[in-house]
Amino acid sequence: MTKGFINYRRVLIVGLGMIGGSYAQKLSSLGFEVGALARRQETLDFALEKGYIAHGQVEVTREYVSQFDLVVFALYPKAFVAWVERYQDYLKEGAVITDVTGVKRAVVPAVQEMLRPDVEFVPSHPMAGRERSGVEYADSHVFDGANFIITPTEKNTPEGIELVRTLGCILGFRNIAVLSIEAHDEMIGFLSQLTHCIAVALMDCKESEHLAEYTGDSFRDLTRIARINENMWTELFLENRDELLSQMDLFLAKFSELRDALARGDEKTMKEMMRLSTYRRSFFDK
Amino acid sequence: MTKGFINYRRVLIVGLGMIGGSYAQKLSSLGFEVGALARRQETLDFALEKGYIAHGQVEVTREYVSQFDLVVFALYPKAFVAWVERYQDYLKEGAVITDVTGVKRAVVPAVQEMLRPDVEFVPSHPMAGRERSGVEYADSHVFDGANFIITPTEKNTPEGIELVRTLGCILGFRNIAVLSIEAHDEMIGFLSQLTHCIAVALMDCKESEHLAEYTGDSFRDLTRIARINENMWTELFLENRDELLSQMDLFLAKFSELRDALARGDEKTMKEMMRLSTYRRSFFDK
Numbered sequence: 001m002t003k004g005f006i007n008y009r010r011v012l013i014v015g016l017g018m019i020g021g022s023y024a025q026k027l028s029s030l031g032f033e034v035g036a037l038a039r040r041q042e043t044l045d046f047a048l049e050k051g052y053i054a055h056g057q058v059e060v061t062r063e064y065v066s067q068f069d070l071v072v073f074a075l076y077p078k079a080f081v082a083w084v085e086r087y088q089d090y091l092k093e094g095a096v097i098t099d100v101t102g103v104k105r106a107v108v109p110a111v112q113e114m115l116r117p118d119v120e121f122v123p124s125h126p127m128a129g130r131e132r133s134g135v136e137y138a139d140s141h142v143f144d145g146a147n148f149i150i151t152p153t154e155k156n157t158p159e160g161i162e163l164v165r166t167l168g169c170i171l172g173f174r175n176i177a178v179l180s181i182e183a184h185d186e187m188i189g190f191l192s193q194l195t196h197c198i199a200v201a202l203m204d205c206k207e208s209e210h211l212a213e214y215t216g217d218s219f220r221d222l223t224r225i226a227r228i229n230e231n232m233w234t235e236l237f238l239e240n241r242d243e244l245l246s247q248m249d250l251f252l253a254k255f256s257e258l259r260d261a262l263a264r265g266d267e268k269t270m271k272e273m274m275r276l277s278t279y280r281r282s283f284f285d286k
Numbered sequence: 287m288t289k290g291f292i293n294y295r296r297v298l299i300v301g302l303g304m305i306g307g308s309y310a311q312k313l314s315s316l317g318f319e320v321g322a323l324a325r326r327q328e329t330l331d332f333a334l335e336k337g338y339i340a341h342g343q344v345e346v347t348r349e350y351v352s353q354f355d356l357v358v359f360a361l362y363p364k365a366f367v368a369w370v371e372r373y374q375d376y377l378k379e380g381a382v383i384t385d386v387t388g389v390k391r392a393v394v395p396a397v398q399e400m401l402r403p404d405v406e407f408v409p410s411h412p413m414a415g416r417e418r419s420g421v422e423y424a425d426s427h428v429f430d431g432a433n434f435i436i437t438p439t440e441k442n443t444p445e446g447i448e449l450v451r452t453l454g455c456i457l458g459f460r461n462i463a464v465l466s467i468e469a470h471d472e473m474i475g476f477l478s479q480l481t482h483c484i485a486v487a488l489m490d491c492k493e494s495e496h497l498a499e500y501t502g503d504s505f506r507d508l509t510r511i512a513r514i515n516e517n518m519w520t521e522l523f524l525e526n527r528d529e530l531l532s533q534m535d536l537f538l539a540k541f542s543e544l545r546d547a548l549a550r551g552d553e554k555t556m557k558e559m560m561r562l563s564t565y566r567r568s569f570f571d572k
Contacts, residue, residue, distance in 0.1 A: 078368040147500055165389050175499050187500050190492065196506040197548075198484060203563035205533075206476065212570050214433055214473050216413040218481040219570070221507045226567040230560035234553050241548060247491075248545045252502035252538070255487035258533045262483075262527060267520050274516035277489035281512040283498050284505070 008031055008096070008163065012068035013053070014083060016043045018130055019100050020074030021138025023102035024052040026171050029140070035068060043135050052138060065090035070163075076232055079241050081110050088116055097121045097162050102188060104151045104181035112155045122156055122164040123137040123148045125184065126173065127192075131227040141174065148173035151184045189243035194251055197234060197244070199226040294382070294449065295319055298354035299339070300369060304416055305386050307424025310338040312457050315426070321354060329421050338424060339392045347430065351376035358448070359385040362518055363525050366455050367396050370389035374402055377472030384450050388474060390437045390467035392525035398441045408442055408450040411435045412459065413478075417513040426458065434459035437470045480537055482519060483530070485512040 010235040011027050013020045028034045028051060036056035038044050044056040057064050060083075065071075069092060073080045080099055091097070097119060101107050108123045115121055128146040130137055148168035152161050161178070168176045179187065202219075203226035213217075237244055261269035297313050299306045304325040314320045314337060322342035324330050330342040336337045343350050346369075351357075355378060366385055377383070383405060387393050394409045401407055414432040416423055434454035438447050447464070454462045465473065488505075489512035497505075523530055547555035 101459055118339070125498065129502070146502065150501060160409040177499055178397040179500070191497060191501045191505045195488070195508045197544055198488065198508060198541065199504075199546050200559055202481070202484065202537060203566050204559055205536050205540050208566055209569045210474065211477060213463055214413065214435060214465070215477045215570065216415070216432065216487075218511050219477045222481045222484060222511055223563075223567050224507055225568065226503050226563035227563055228560045230564070233560060234556045236551065237556065238550055238551060241551070245545065245549055248541070248548070250491050251488060252541065252545070254491050255484065255534070255538065257541065258483055258487050259531065259538070262534070263531055265524060265527070270520045270523065271516040273486055273490055274514045274519060277486040277509075277512035278514055278516070280489050280494055281509050283495045284501065284509065 008070040010035065010068050010070070012037065012065065012071045013074060014071060015074035015079075016047055016053075016056070016135045017074060018133055018135070018137045018139075019126065019128075020072070021047060021052055021135035022140045022142060023072055023074065023100075023171065025050070025138050026140035026143070028052055028054070030170060035064070037064075038135075046135055047138075050138075052135070060087050060088040060090065062076075066092045068092060069095055070167075071095060071097040071099065072167075073101070075099075075101075076235050077101050077103055078109050080233065081107055086113060088114070088119065091116070091119050093118050095119050096163055098124050098167065100124070100126055102236050103194065103239040104184045108151065108153060108181050112153060119156075120157060120160040122160045123151045123153075123181070124164050124168065124172070125151065125188070126168070128173075131225065133229050133232075143172040145174045148176045149184060150176065150178050151181045152178065153181065183239050185243045186247075189240055189247040190250075193233075193237055193240060193244045194247040196225050196228060197237075199223050199249060199250070200228060202226065203229050236244075270272055294356040296354050296356070296358045298323065298351065298565075299360060300357060302333055302339075302342070302421045303360060304419055304421070304423045305412065305414075306358070306423075306475060307333060307338055307421035308426045308428060309358055309360065309386075309457065311336070311424050312426035312429070316456060321350070323350075324421075329532040332421055333424075334556050336424075336532055338421070346373050346376065348376040348444075352378045355377060355381055356453075357381060357383040358453075359383065359387070361385075362521050363389055363393050364521065365391055369398050369494065370407075373398070374405065377402070377405050379404050381405050382446055382449055385411050386410070386412055386452065388522050389525040390470045394437065394439060394467050394568075394571070398439060406441075406443060406446040407445045408465070409437045409439075410450050410454065411437065412454070412457070413476070414459075417511065419515045419518075429458040431460045434462045435470060436462065436464050437467045438464065439467065471526050471529045475526055475533040476536075479519075479523060479526060479530045480512050480533040481524075482514060483534060484537070485509050486514060495509070511557075540549065 013036045036053045047053045128142040296319045299322045322339045333339045416430040
């Protein structure tokens with residue numbers, strides 16, 4: 001069976017949270033037949049009512065799973081690996097599976113090594129989300145203009161990679177990049193996990209209810225992501241612990257450099273650090 | 287002369303940068319006669335052409351300055367103190383002056399102690415700005431919905447405070463708060479200066495031009511203010527050094543707590559910190 005996208009009309013979303021729900025919403029709107037596996041019937045009922053899915057189940061059955069050509073896992077890292085371990089026999093012959101997992105070294109080798117040879121896992125990571133969990137917050141517009149990263153390994157085929165690239169494209173992502181799993185985890189440790197750690201720590205510094213009436217936009221922007229799903233992010237941090245610790249230590253060193261320059265009244269260093277940050281930030285304006 | 291706002295039809299803006307220009311723009315649009323002192327003729331020409339001011343000068347003369355009932359100083363801290371020292375004799379009898387300075391202990395006692403007894407200085411701080419400098423970036427909409435802080439001392443009169451409160455109000459600020467100069471500097475050290483330090487340090491961590499294509503919104507939000515006017519902020523940081531160092535150390539301790547919890551795999555502490563940040567952040571949604 002060729003892996004051209006047109007052959008993948010039936011897509012299964014495993015895990016109907018904010019991201020899984022947004023995938024379902026967008027793919028249904030494009031005419032795909034989208035099925036879903038969720039833990040709670042209410043989740044399926046909501047998605048059915050909204051038209052995000054055509055059908056869904058809470059039980060994982062061979063009869064249901066084996067109907068799908070493309071399966072998207074929108075689960076936490078450990079739950080994803082455990083699902084594949086337990087149910088991979090149910091997958092259709094020749095199916096392609098992908099994921100949305102925010103860490104890659106912890107899931108990609110584990111899944112690819114145990115996976116049946118007739119099923120291909122093409123790992124990907126949509127760099128988008130919201131500060132809310134659950135299918136009620138599904139909104140495929142979060143993908144518009146966002147980045148989508150594919151992290152293939154030598155186990156992947158050009159056709160499989162092309163299929164997932166097309167998936168990212170039709171979901172609305174602006175930029176589709178390819179990285180190794182190591183480069184992904186380093187980059188995500190810096191750009192995403194470190195920033196969440198900073199936001200959490202900053203928000204935890206003070207009892208701050210009354211501060212809302214004095215704040216400008218800076219504090220609001222820096223702490224937006226301090227509203228965080230603690231179960232998901234704790235798992236993501238622990239599954240990328242070595243990389244995240246490196247990135248946190250790098251930031252600690254840089255922040256301390258600025259602190260120490262201030263302490264000794266070293267204007268020159270302070271200004272140099274600000275000129276550098278100004279220069280570098282200019283590349284990030286959308 | 288009563289200090290009712292209606293008597294203050296002629297307003298002088300000293301320093302036509304982004305903030306001074308925005309004050310001028312808004313006050314002119316409301317029908318005030320706005321004059322300006324700027325360092326460069328081009329600045330005045332731009333503001334005249336845009337209708338932000340009715341007239342302006344590059345030289346500071348008694349004849350010009352003495353025409354104004356209300357004077358707003360939109361200068362850096364040291365330049366503001368130096369201006370008052372040098373030119374306060376030119377101020378009109380009974381004039382009220384205010385400022386926009388982002389640090390208060392460094393300017394308020396110095397100015398109030400040397401000021402002529404017939405002129406009142408009511409310190410204030412508009413909590414709004416942009417990542418750009420100069421009158422070309424003036425835009426009074428940045429005040430809409432923002433916070434305005436008045437930091438009076440025992441040298442101020444109820445009428446003077448009321449006048450500056452009215453100024454904040456007509457400029458479009460949503461919330462007008464009154465704080466002591468000490469409470470202001472502590473609060474601003476935490477909410478504004480610390481956040482700028484974090485953004486600068488984060489942006490300085492890595493050569494990151496290529497990272498723009500992988501980033502989600504988190505990094506973009508956390509580093510928006512890393513685009514910074516290094517001369518102004520270095521002066522503001524140094525003029526609030528003790529407070530800012532305390533706030534930086536508080537953040538360092540909290541960030542290190544999260545780092546160490548991650549290092550030892552302490553899920554419980556990590557989740558507690560995230561639950562706290564989620565709870566506290568909920569008060570900041572606009």
